[in-house]
Amino acid sequence: MVVKDLKFRILIDNTSNAGLLTEHGFALWVECDDKIILFDTGQNTDNSGILFKNAEALGCDLAKVDMLVLSHGHYDHTGSISEFLAINPTVSVVCHPQALLAQRYSIYPDKAPRQIAMPEKHRLAIQSLPDEQVRLLSEAEHLFPGVGFSGAIPRKHQQEDTGGPFFLDEAKITPDLIHDDISMWFETEQGLVILTGCCHSGLINTVQHIQSVTREQKIAGIIGGLHLNRASEQRLQVTCDALTDWQPEFIIPCHCTGEVAIDFLKAYLAEKIIDGGSGLIKKVC
Ligand SMILES: [Zn+2]
Numbered sequence: 001m002v003v004k005d006l007k008f009r010i011l012i013d014n015t016s017n018a019g020l021l022t023e024h025g026f027a028l029w030v031e032c033d034d035k036i037i038l039f040d041t042g043q044n045t046d047n048s049g050i051l052f053k054n055a056e057a058l059g060c061d062l063a064k065v066d067m068l069v070l071s072h073g074h075y076d077h078t079g080s081i082s083e084f085l086a087i088n089p090t091v092s093v094v095c096h097p098q099a100l101l102a103q104r105y106s107i108y109p110d111k112a113p114r115q116i117a118m119p120e121k122h123r124l125a126i127q128s129l130p131d132e133q134v135r136l137l138s139e140a141e142h143l144f145p146g147v148g149f150s151g152a153i154p155r156k157h158q159q160e161d162t163g164g165p166f167f168l169d170e171a172k173i174t175p176d177l178i179h180d181d182i183s184m185w186f187e188t189e190q191g192l193v194i195l196t197g198c199c200h201s202g203l204i205n206t207v208q209h210i211q212s213v214t215r216e217q218k219i220a221g222i223i224g225g226l227h228l229n230r231a232s233e234q235r236l237q238v239t240c241d242a243l244t245d246w247q248p249e250f251i252i253p254c255h256c257t258g259e260v261a262i263d264f265l266k267a268y269l270a271e272k273i274i275d276g277g278s279g280l281i282k283k284v285c
């Protein structure tokens with residue numbers, strides 16, 4: 001079954017062409033047939049209330065959200081959850097179980113470890129919801145007809161370096177492989193629309209995984225963070241080649257894609273790329 005109506009509004013992104021608030025984070029409002037999905041909630045570490053202010057500016061009533069889906073459990077995608085649950089206490093919450101990990105760090109050489117897990121108050125707010133309100137999913141499945149949750153994404157592609165300075169402990173003993181990084185898909189008449197959060201699993205791995213679980217090859221569009229900000233030129237080229245093969249009608253790189261990567265993609269696929277940013281509205285169908 002395909003979705004008939006699909007519209008995205010970017011509530012939070014690193015930039016904005018619409019004069020809305022920005023931060024290093026991501027949140028997307030999805031209108032899909034008769035459902036409203038909130039995908040991530042941004043960062044809000046400065047307590048600016050960015051999610052609520054931008055939602056109001058875009059005419060999005062957060063109390064009407066049917067389902068909150070978390071792309072993964074990093075702080076820049078999970079701020080404001082407890083405040084959001086206060087105004088929408090019955091919303092369903094869906095994420096991979098490891099999105100609720102309490103300890104996870106990014107540790108760069110010669111820098112102090114930085115805690116980047118979902119802030120504790122938001123984790124506790126989810127954990128205190130009734131069991132039937134929270135779905136912790138490791139595998140791919142449909143959330144609504146034509147709307148899918150990827151589950152953990154296998155890291156198969158040789159050229160996609162999906163590592164990073166991520167650890168589960170400050171002593172750098174256990175790498176954090178970010179298995180909770182999931183994407184969503186929407187089945188439309190034009191093909192699959194893929195929605196990524198940070199895409200820590202790599203775009204090619206993500207798309208190929210979703211193509212395999214849906215048995216649909218056609219990619220109609222891609223929106224979200226592509227995590228290419230430290231990618232080698234070789235990886236950027238391989239990603240560009242894959243996008244050229246898939247021939248999506250639109251690509252909306254957001255959040256952690258990185259300016260260098262966006263310029264690289266534009267050099268090959270300029271007519272397909274739409275700049276993301278807080279306030280962007282994209283009606284797909
Ligand atoms: Zn992340």
Ligand SMILES: [Zn+2]
Pocket residue numbers: 025026074076077197198225255256
């Ligand atoms: Zn991120």
